[in-house]
Amino acid sequence: MCAGTRPWPGTTRRHRAVFHDELAEMLGVHVNSITNSVSALRKAECVERQRGALVITDFKKLKNVAENLIVKK
Structure with a gap:
């Protein structure tokens, strides 16, 4: 976990990591x-x-x- 972040209520680090991994895979990032x-x-x-x-x-x-992200590209 990064410094300055708090855990998500009702989840463990493993749950958060899986969520981020799955979302990253879906988005290709x-x-x-x-x-x-x-x-x-x-x-x-x-x-x-x-x-x-x-x-x-x-x-x-x-x-x-x-919109700001789109304009900057």
Whole structure:
């Protein structure tokens, strides 16, 4: 687990790692990309973790972050 992160309620490190590994495989990216992206979205206060799930808390902010990523490319 990275420094400064807290465990997801109701999950173990193994559960979190499997989730990140599975998501990375589905998207065709490295697992570190998933971890870094989730951390960035949490810092932007777009998403939060609830009971082992990633929940969108502010769709407008999330949409803005996504649009900014598209424009930068």
